[in-house]
Amino acid sequence: DEAELNRDEVTIGLRSDITTSMWIDALGRRLKLRRNALPEVRERLESTLNSDLDNADLVVLKDHLLGLIMTGTQSSLFIAEDKDHRLPIPVMSSITPRTPSDFLLHCMLMIGEVSTELDLRCTGSMKQTLAQTKLIPNEDLDDEECLKKYSIHLVKRVIREVFPFQAITMRAMQEYIIKCKRLFDSVLLEDAIPLTELPPCLLTDLLDEKDAKLREAWRKKRSGQLDMIYAQISNPEDFPSKEEVMNATKTNPVQWDPVSAMMMGRDQTQESHNEQRVAIGFGKRAVDKYCRQLGVTSRTKGVLTHGTPGAGKTYVSLIEVLYGISQGLRVMTAALMAFRSQCIGGVHLHKLFCLEVSKSNNIIRLAELALEKLHRKSNMEMLHYLMTVDVLFLDEVGQLSSQQFVQLDIILRGVRQNNLPFGGVLILGTFDHAQQGAIEGTPFLLSSLIQTDFNLIRLQHSVRAHNDTVLQEIQRISRMNPDELVNNEGLESTFKQLVGDAFHFVDTMSDPQIGPEHQRMYAKRRNAAAAAEDYVTTSAANLATRNIRHRVVKSEDYQRTAHSNATFRTATDGNLISALDKYLREPKRLLFYEGAMFESTVNGDNYSYSQVLFMREVPSAEDIAAFSDITLWAKPPSGTANFAGMENGQIPTEEELLEWNWTKVKVRVTRERLVKTNYLEGGRKQYSLRHTCSSTINRTMGSTIVGPVAIEMTEECTPWEKGQIVVMISRTTLAEHIWIVGNKRFAINKMWQIICRKSQWSDMMETILRNLSTNADGVADPGAEPDYIPMNEVFPYRMCDVQLPTSTAGYVYLLVSVPHPTFTYVGQTEHLGRRLNQHNSGRGSNTTAPSMYMPYHVAAYVITPNLDEGQRMSMERRWQQRNQNALRQGNADIGNLVDMGRELMSEYNQLVHADEHLRFVSHIERAL
Structure with a gap:
């Protein structure tokens, strides 16, 4: 029974007659036999000889119990009537040979013959205790050969009778058997318990060695990154030397200006050079702000560089990485594609974060699995990287879905035990929204973290195609919003004319004009594999000839x-x-x-x-x-996909x-x-190799192909999304290097059809980029509304389905009562979603507590990552005062109240640098 007996009940229950005395354990609880277990009890009692029992009372109890069982007599004293016909499954304590003393006692209690635990303490040694519990014979205890046989016999018993009841893997079983044999040999032959843990004198040396290895891993990673960066810099003499950067620390950084060190490249226009300097300036300010330890500090936004293919996004970001390393920061570079991670001297993103390859939509569960894998011994180096990294550079981060991006945020917060976005790590990245994005999930730009925790910098002048204005125009048209292309006969005619004149067209890949120097590209993997097989056949014949x-x-x-x-x-x-x-x-x-x-x-x-x-x-x-x-x-x-000098x-x-x-x-x-x-x-x-003669369009993303490329566009193998077209026509430096394999008319018409396709998220992504990006060339986009997201205009579904930001960036918000739209409330908070829940549960404020006004909807909010609580409260009061003035003037339309908050945001932004701008998000129609 679960209930404990009191002193009087115990006194009454215990009697001198063993057949009428209760069974009571040390905790004062009654014990009984389950009726369903009586057949097993009977079998055990009948196999027990009276001579094996220590006293006459036990013989009497045995006969009494056998009589009750065989006659089927009801006995509330000894037998419990089961409500469930199933017997419980006993689970033994998971005590292993890793703790030798506990394991020995566990074995004695489990397979030895003992009346109580006190029997184990009545002998002078473990060897004698093993003999008393009848685990070994009580003879020849000084004969070494006999003791060895006893040890082997004990190991076999443990394997048969102890280990089967423990939840252990086969690999652990091997370890336990070896340790078990060593334990019994040591106890029987040496009368001592072995130390399975490392001696402290060795442990300290090993721990210090492990720390040294982890420090050396960072040093090697830093050296590899610097080698990659310096290999791509055209004027290394204007930058600090590798040795200076390697020796930089946070307390002794290298003093230099990456903006001034940037010299215009030989194949670069002045406009491109200027915008790259502006972009590097944003990255430099972010690194300097991150390094600020004393004085006025605020949260540092990450910097994402985006724009046209070949504009130098990765190059600019690598200069920012170099500056971060030179300031003594630990910088890690990574990419979702293994090829891209190599090109930047980094680590594959899945390897760095131990990400699970799963189609599950539960990002929290996937993050938990990643955290679990990171804490395994085999991933100690990756865990150390994430725990100690200052800056994380993600190349082509647009290939992540918004869900995967949030997953990285959760993992870094968990690893670093820090509730700041990404655990306080400064994120640098590159992306191009017009190229291929995530295969599953919503696009990367839809993550609320983009709105709250990142500055976006746009590069618009191509370096890769600077000598080919025709190719630049083709790329520009292919990247345009589908709304601007559909039914635009002028653009359609221009695009088809340029493509038809600038690109080469052949019918098949076997055309003599397609030579071995051509990099072959396919939309589908099976076509690329077939091309590789054909390459082996034709090349082998050529070599034999x-x-x-x-x-x-x-x-x-x-x-x-x-x-x-x-x-x-x-x-x-x-x-x-x-x-x-x-x-x-x-x-x-x-x-x-x-x-x-x-x-x-x-x-x-x-x-x-x-x-x-x-x-x-x-x-x-x-x-x-x-x-x-x-x-x-x-x-x-390297950043190129072919191999000059060996071809x-x-x-x-x-x-x-x-x-x-x-x-x-x-x-x-x-x-x-x-x-x-x-x-x-x-x-x-087969050897873990494959030929480089062909690839899919997806794999070439981010690469520069120096030389001709042949792209198949037939009815059997053609791209199916806009991003593939953008990628395939932007890998080369000249339009004449692009060879289209297939019917010319079909290929051109298909390319136009594909770039005119639009997804449900196109408008929202275009609006986010147009309004939140800083154009590095200083030319404003027509129709742009800086720092403003009209979610009610661009979100393709119901407004109640909009995800509120999860970041603790700080917000000043406007609430509107759903049942009484004339009732509004202005407040401030660190976490908007949590605060809305408090308002809708009556725990928000006294003003919003009346249930008649619930539920509330967020009409608009200002994102304020650089304001403290006092500054947010000041903005809250000014917004509320302007709303009250509008109410007195009879102009209290909800759209007008929303515009009041936007005006406050604009007034603040005029006084600060672009990377410290506030942002305004509206969920409701503005005033006309």
Whole structure:
């Protein structure tokens, strides 16, 4: 029974006659036998000999219980009538050999023979206790050979009778068996309990070594980032040296001005140079504000640079990264695409944050899983990065969905135990909303964090296509809002004319004009894979004709019945082989020859996924047949997708490769990845490589291709969204380098149709960019309403579905009563959503407490990240006073009250720099 007995009840219940005495435990609770368990009790009692019982009372109790069970007699004293026919499942305490003393006692109590726990304390040693509990014979306790046999017997008993009841994995089981054997050997042979933990004298050294490794990891990461940055700077002599930047600290930063150091590039216009300097100035101010430790401080907004392809967004951001490192900050660079993360000397975003690859929409749960993985021992380095990073640069951050962006915010807040946005980390980033965005979820720009915690800087002058005004015009039209394109015959005629004249058109990829120097691009992955297979066939024939040594490596595909332990055999099922081609990165065939270029399909030692690998020497036939490790050279990351200097067939020496910072690496066969289809499962044994001859449009995003590119646009393989068109026509420096494969008329008409397509979020994204961005060239957009978002005009669904900001940036807001629209209230808060809930529950303020006015709707709010509570209260009073004046003048229309708040915002913004502007969001119609 759960109820505890008092002293009198215990006294009455305990009797000298054991057949009429209650069973009471040490906590004063009664114990009884479950009726459903009586068959097991009977079996145990009948197997117990009277000679094994210590006294006569136990023999009497045994006979009494057997009589009750066999006759079916009701006994409220000893037997409890079950309401549930199922017996409870006992779960043993999870005590493991990692705690030796506790585990020994646990084993004695669980499989030994003891009356009470006190029996374990009545002997002089653990060895004697094991003998008294009959876990080992009480003989030959001084014979070493016998004790070894006792130890092995004890280990077997523990494996059979203890471990099956503990929730442990097979890997942990292996560890526990080894520790268990060491424990019993030590107790029986040495009469001592082994220390399974590290000795403190060694532990301190190991902890210090681990800290040193983590510090060294940061130093190596910083060095790699600087190498990447300095490799792209055209005038490094105007920047501080790498050694100076490496030695910079927060207390001893490098004194320099990145804006002044920016010199105009050889292939750059004056307009482009000027706007890049302005953009770098925004980043510099953000870093300086972040570094400010004393004096007047306020929250630092992140800086996102966006604009036309090839305008130098990544270059500008890398200069900002260099400035951050030079101020002694820890800066981490990352990207969602592995290729882009290499180009900026960073880490793949999934690896850095340990993100789960899941289609779940519950971002909080996904963030929890990521936090759990980060705290695993194997991810200690990534956890250390996130805990100690000052600045995080995210290249092509627009590829994230708004949900994924919020997930990063949750993870950083959790890791750093800091409630500031992104845990206080300063975020720098680049994106282009017209290019390809998130595959699933809502677009990145729809996150409320963009409104509250970021400054947007727009670059509009292309550096990549500066020598080709025709290509610039084609790119400009392709990026325009679909509303401006649809039914605009002038723009349609101009676009089709320019594309038809500037681009080359051929019917097929086998056209003689498409040579090996062309980078092939496809909208669909299966077409790119087919092109790679065709490349192996044609190239192998070409090499054979020229008597050049080469080898074709065929994969070994295997299959078996799904979810079975059958032996794998050669794959013959067509559906399974098709599935292997679809879901695995490795191709059926690889072509090895001197000068061959590959990209890695996995992360390996000293190279990473998508990194370019160069074959200088062809492996032997024996090594290939055995799938032995092969030697390749890993290309240092760069921003270009082709490899000038090696395409002419000349093979560089090892010394030259080392001089160019290439790394000698070993490439292995990819690990087993099973693919299931119908009733079969199978895999592919192949080197973790694929050829670089073709790629999807998506993979080239952010790259500059120096040379010609061939893009297939046929009915079987054509892009389907506007972002793909923008990407594919903006990778090269000249329009004449773009070759369209397919019917000319079909391709041009299809391109126009696609760029005219509009999503439900297009208007909202265009409005956010137009009104919240600072144009770095100083030219204002026509129709722009700075720092204002008319959510009621651009949100495509009901206003009640609008997500309020989750950031604690600070707000001054206007509430309107839904049942009585003439009743309004102006207030201020740090968290708008939480405050609205308080108002709607009667806990907001005395003014909004009457239930007759509930519920309330947020009519408008000012985002005030740079104002403290006193300043917000001052703005609240002025807004309220203006509303009262309008009421006295009979001009209390809700739209007019909204405009009062916007006027206050505009008056404040005229007095401060653009990166400290307040922002105004309206959820209701303004006054006419």
